[in-house]
Amino acid sequence: MDASISLFELGWQTYFQQQLSLDDLEAHKIARVCRVEPSNYTLLSEQGLISLAVQPSQPNMTIGDWVIVNSDNQFVRKLDRSALFNQEQKLIASNIDTVLIVSALDDNFNIELIKRYLELVHEAESDAIVVLTKADLCDETEVDEKRDRVQRLNPLLMIETVNTKSAEPVEALKSFFKKGKTIAILGAPGAGKSRLVRSLIDLDDANTHFSVAQDSLFRLPNGSVLLDSPELRELQASEAMSSASGLEVVAKLAEKCRFNDCTHSNEPGCAVRKALDDGEVEEQRVKAFKRANFSYDEDSSSKSKPHDKFHRSAHSDARARKHSITE
Template sequence: MDASISLFDLGWQTYFQQQLSLDDLDANLIARVCHVSSSGYDLISEQGITALKSAPNQPNMTIGDWVVIDQDFEFVRKLDRSALFNEDDQLIAANVDTVLIVCALDDSFNLDLIKRYLELVHDAEADAIVVLTKADLCEDTEEKQAQVQQLDPLLIIETVNAKSETPLQSLTTFFKKGKTIAILGAPGSGKSRLVRNLIDLNQASTHFSVQQDALFALPNGAVLLDSPALRELQASAAHQNLTSEFADVLEFASHCRFNDCTHTNEPGCAIKQAVQDGKLEEQRVDAFRRTYGHYQDLDVSKKSKPQDKFHRSAHSDVRARKHSMSE
């Protein structure tokens, strides 16, 4: 047994404890999924890392799931989830308590994208905290914060300046032992800097002193959950928002001479021609360039699918019941 790891360090809560039988407590082990592959799963537990091969008797699982295994490290069952991120029947992440939605207060401030991320969090039945970054670059912080607050009067909003000596002091109060945190944010929002200020990825203890890259130790005993699928989900949401917000500009972009046109100095740029012809405003194109610069690694030729109706049930009965059980 790795004495440096405990179930509570990994995000264990009363909600999951209440699902255990006497046999589980006497004879079985508890582990959390930290990696998913086509052939099986990696589990992290008080015993360290364990490989679990896929089998017909297993349900589909994802990073963050809690499972019961026997003394031979064979699958027994999966515990009920408190929250689940999924998209098009693809499992993304499970048992996330709180999501930090990160948005910059500079020119890339995007209220519609915050709204889209809130949809994802509410559909997953997790709680959301909006973190507004780069406050040092904004002269109308209070106005933008008020715009975000109008999305949900009960929404918790924190404004941080990453350049200050204690930029995240207000956030760490939300990190409690046993809680699992995830972070969503568009490229350029300051999400990466936020993570670097929270944890040191070079320290083995951050990874619970085992080889895995999905669950990380946060201040005050909380757990940060990250995964490629979760990053793809937030990139997809950002891409959908981009194609929705700038649909008219992208229509002109589809007629550019070069597929990789940056819409600055290239010959045959349809966007530049549209500005000259008075069909697009230069100010709107400038806003598109700033936003597009963050998403050049995304395929902006794809059409965005319609956004789901925005759910404002931040304190729905089912989530309130689940989270109260874990206090």
């Protein structure tokens, strides 16, 4: 047995422990999926890597799943998931406890994309923490205004603001990393994900990596684990592209409005409203464009003038978790 790997370091929790039988404890092995290929799964266990051939009798599995194998490394069963990310029936990742949704506070700030990521996390039944980066590139008023816009998405949403000049906010993030917790990170290109990861862990440090060759699970502070995968990166990229393309359609229409400060509500000569009335653009896209470009609240009758910076660039809720963990 590789003493440098423990189940808790891989994200093991009480919820999974409660699913074990006496045979599992005495004769079987517990492993976590860390790589998925068309004909093979790679599992990471206390004993090291296990190769498991894909069989028609097996359920579909994804990175993050917990699996029971026998002494000959043959599949026995998959444990029930605590969380699951999927997209159009494609499995992305499972058993992620907390997702850090990373968004830059500069001109790349996109409230609609943050909202979409929150919806994905909510649907997966994970928890979310929004991390607003590059605070040092904005003045304090702008930081407060954008943070307030995010907070209005959910009054109970946890939000952390970080910058490149201070380590204190990053240290505050580490307090969310508990033993056995699995963490993932979502964010659009340019949001500061890579810098955030480097501030949390040293990828050049051998202790960050488990002592076997795999690239999906990494040690985080306080005994938690970071889960990353090509599928997860593809998901966040596709959502970012979808959000950007949807806003671009409305942005091109907005350029044709009679007034430069048009809020696309009831102004005469509004090209966006005309396209909406003619069925040429979806109402959801128009609302998304307003959220991204205005201090806009759908429940309020007041809308402020557009922010020039935004025009230059074209839930998680409090709920009972499926399982309880003794910290």
